Amino acid sequence: MQKLNTAAQMRHMDQTAMHGIYAIAPAILMENAGHAVVEKGDAFVGGWGGKDVVILCGKGNNGGDGFVIARQLLTAGARVYVYILGQPEDYSEEACDHLTTLRQLADEDLCILEFFQGRPCDWGLLTKRLEASQVVIDALLGTGFHGDLREPMSRIVAIVNAVAATGSLQVIAVDIPTGVNADTGAVSGAGSDEENGPLFADLTVTFGALKRGLVFYPGRACAGQIELDAIGMPWPLLQAQEADPAYLLMEQDIAEVLVPRRPDSHKGTHGTIAIVTGSSDMAGAALMAVRGAIRSGAGKVFLRVPKETAGYCIGKEIEAMVHGVGTGDHFTAADAEEILADCRTKRWSVIAMGPGLGVHEETKAFVKAVIAGTTCPIVLDADALNVLTGEREFLAPYGSRLILTPHLAEFSRLSGFSMADIEADPLGKAKEFVRQWHVNLVLKGAPTVIVSAKTCHAYVNPTGNAGMACGGMGDILTGMTASFAVHAGLPDLCSAACAAVYVHGAAGDYCHDEYGSYGFSPVDVADAVPRVIRRLEENMERPVLQRPLVTED
Numbered sequence: 001m002q003k004l005n006t007a008a009q010m011r012h013m014d015q016t017a018m019h020g021i022y023a024i025a026p027a028i029l030m031e032n033a034g035h036a037v038v039e040k041g042d043a044f045v046g047g048w049g050g051k052d053v054v055i056l057c058g059k060g061n062n063g064g065d066g067f068v069i070a071r072q073l074l075t076a077g078a079r080v081y082v083y084i085l086g087q088p089e090d091y092s093e094e095a096c097d098h099l100t101t102l103r104q105l106a107d108e109d110l111c112i113l114e115f116f117q118g119r120p121c122d123w124g125l126l127t128k129r130l131e132a133s134q135v136v137i138d139a140l141l142g143t144g145f146h147g148d149l150r151e152p153m154s155r156i157v158a159i160v161n162a163v164a165a166t167g168s169l170q171v172i173a174v175d176i177p178t179g180v181n182a183d184t185g186a187v188s189g190a191g192s193d194e195e196n197g198p199l200f201a202d203l204t205v206t207f208g209a210l211k212r213g214l215v216f217y218p219g220r221a222c223a224g225q226i227e228l229d230a231i232g233m234p235w236p237l238l239q240a241q242e243a244d245p246a247y248l249l250m251e252q253d254i255a256e257v258l259v260p261r262r263p264d265s266h267k268g269t270h271g272t273i274a275i276v277t278g279s280s281d282m283a284g285a286a287l288m289a290v291r292g293a294i295r296s297g298a299g300k301v302f303l304r305v306p307k308e309t310a311g312y313c314i315g316k317e318i319e320a321m322v323h324g325v326g327t328g329d330h331f332t333a334a335d336a337e338e339i340l341a342d343c344r345t346k347r348w349s350v351i352a353m354g355p356g357l358g359v360h361e362e363t364k365a366f367v368k369a370v371i372a373g374t375t376c377p378i379v380l381d382a383d384a385l386n387v388l389t390g391e392r393e394f395l396a397p398y399g400s401r402l403i404l405t406p407h408l409a410e411f412s413r414l415s416g417f418s419m420a421d422i423e424a425d426p427l428g429k430a431k432e433f434v435r436q437w438h439v440n441l442v443l444k445g446a447p448t449v450i451v452s453a454k455t456c457h458a459y460v461n462p463t464g465n466a467g468m469a470c471g472g473m474g475d476i477l478t479g480m481t482a483s484f485a486v487h488a489g490l491p492d493l494c495s496a497a498c499a500a501v502y503v504h505g506a507a508g509d510y511c512h513d514e515y516g517s518y519g520f521s522p523v524d525v526a527d528a529v530p531r532v533i534r535r536l537e538e539n540m541e542r543p544v545l546q547r548p549l550v551t552e553d
């Protein structure tokens with residue numbers, strides 16, 4: 001897992017490295033930061049020798065990194081044009097020292113320094129220099145950015161974006177692209193008519209830990225390729241668990257929690273999954289959840305649909321055992337007892353409800369009765385969440401065995417947060433909800449955020465693509481999540497949710513490689529799941545046969 005830090009967490013890490021027991025001189029961290037950009041950039045631009053490079057330096061420490069980069073690029077054989085927005089008194093001591101050194105190297109041929117000093121800039125000259133250069137380094141603003149970009153930053157960023165759009169200029173951002181909020185991924189100028197949008201980079205070299213703003217849109221779209229460098233931070237600081245942490249999931253994390261099937265296992269070992277959902281208008285959603293469960297390795301799958309829906313479902317997913325419940329085309333409170341009896345006699349290990357369930361008033365009482373009358377894990381998606389709008393207090397006592405998988409609009413209905421507030425900070429809102437209502441939450445989107453009921457730690461999923469933006473994709477995930485929830489060896493429901501979300505996205509990526517970004521279907525994604533698990537199996541721990549399996553039919 002990779003830590004996903006906020007600006008405040010980064011400041012704390014920097015301060016602890018410099019002023020705590022490690023006592024690293026501030027100028028050394030800045031030197032290492034500048035060096036990281038030069039080193040990672042070298043491979044990216046195909047060597048610095050003979051390149052003309054414009055370096056834009058703001059008046060904070062991000063600008064200080066820019067002074068180091070300029071000096072090191074001169075050594076690497078580049079010509080540098082350095083634009084300096086701060087006055088000497090604006091800079092930290094370490095940035096000032098690096099500027100002093102750079103000034104000693106200034107000349108009219110290889111190291112051209114331009115001080116703004118409050119003077120109006122010759123925008124025409126800046127544009128010409130950018131047009132004649134091969135690379136521009138964005139050291140304007142880093143983690144200290146807030147609000148919207150102001151002049152002259154906004155003008156400079158607009159010029160860089162315009163020149164880079166012609167395709168002749170590579171843009172490298174230092175730590176984070178200027179105008180991207182490090183905590184949320186929100187960007188400058190959103191919703192405003194003014195030309196004060198963020199900078200678009202081809203490469204971002206970020207320091208110490210990934211910033212949350214680099215993985216959430218729209219910030220993610222500004223970052224280009226992302227390279228992380230430790231810049232010599234002591235390893236205990238790099239690995240320390242932050243207060244209120246968030247992590248980016250990695251393939252290895254998933255391989256570590258999944259356990260291969262025991263060679264002596266049988267269908268009873270791999271979970272008895274009940275998909276209790278559907279209604280006559282949306283039987284396909286129920287069948288897709290079944291497909292997701294089967295393709296994720298479920299031992300047995302039962303499908304329970306309203307009576308009038310059963311005729312359509314029988315034989316469509318031939319592995320599933322289908323039965324029509326009650327008398328109508330949607331579930332009502334009267335149907336709950338049959339489901340609860342089934343759960344007891346068939347020993348269901350997990351229940352999934354929601355896809356295609358419908359939002360009839362009577363269905364709410366049904367969903368509540370099933371939750372209250374069972375003790376197994378339950379995955380709640382789509383209409384199961386919609387019917388529970390306003391029922392947050394009801395959910396809380398059952399939260400630790402629930403996995404809720406809303407998309408943004410469902411989460412807005414359930415939580416009462418506005419869509420705009422969730423979009424502005426999905427991770428923050430997901431955590432806020434879990435802190436209050438103690439459920440395992442999968443907030444689906446690009447990217448999906450998973451929050452643990454037990455720890456409130458957040459996990460961000462890196463897999464998936466826009467080809468998955470089509471109806472039914474979430475239904476597949478519902479079935480997968482139910483199946484993963486009862487995979488042998490998975491330590492808790494949050495790990496199961498993380499694994500399901502990661503594998504679902506990776507299966508989508510497999511389909512993207514196969515078909516491109518248009519037209520692969522939710523069923524294609526489900527059918528690609530075994531291939532993804534096979535890939536993960538190469539890195540899984542081998543199973544240990546410690547005790548005989550209990551025999552079950």
Ligand SMILES: NC(=O)C1=CN([C@@H]2O[C@H](COP(=O)(O)OP(=O)(O)OC[C@H]3O[C@@H](n4cnc5c(N)ncnc54)[C@H](OP(=O)(O)O)[C@@H]3O)[C@@H](O)[C@H]2O)[C@@H](O)CC1
Pocket residue numbers: 011014015018026029030033058059060061062063064065140141142143144145146147148149150153174175176207
């Ligand atoms: N030891 C360390 O700490 C290390 C730090 N490192 C580097 O330092 C960076 C963080 O440095 P930082 O904290 O100085 O903030 P930084 O991003 O340079 O910006 C601050 C300036 O921005 C200005 N400003 C803000 N918003 C604005 C807006 N909308 N429009 C216009 N201006 C705006 C703000 O002005 P103000 O709004 O306060 O008037 C202030 O002057 C970090 O990303 C990394 O690169 C590395 O060297 C490793 C060691």
Ligand SMILES: Nc1ncnc2c1ncn2[C@@H]1O[C@H](COP(=O)(O)OP(=O)(O)O)[C@@H](O)[C@H]1O
Pocket residue numbers: 382406407444445446447448463464465466467468469470471472473474475476477504505
């Ligand atoms: N642009 C995207 N990038 C990554 N994943 C995506 C993207 N669009 C959709 N997805 C994924 O596809 C699924 C869509 O789920 P959902 O909106 O519930 O669909 P439905 O309700 O139609 O089944 C989610 O898991 C989501 O994360």
Ligand SMILES: [K+]
Pocket residue numbers: 062138139140141142173174175176177178
């Ligand atoms: K920057």
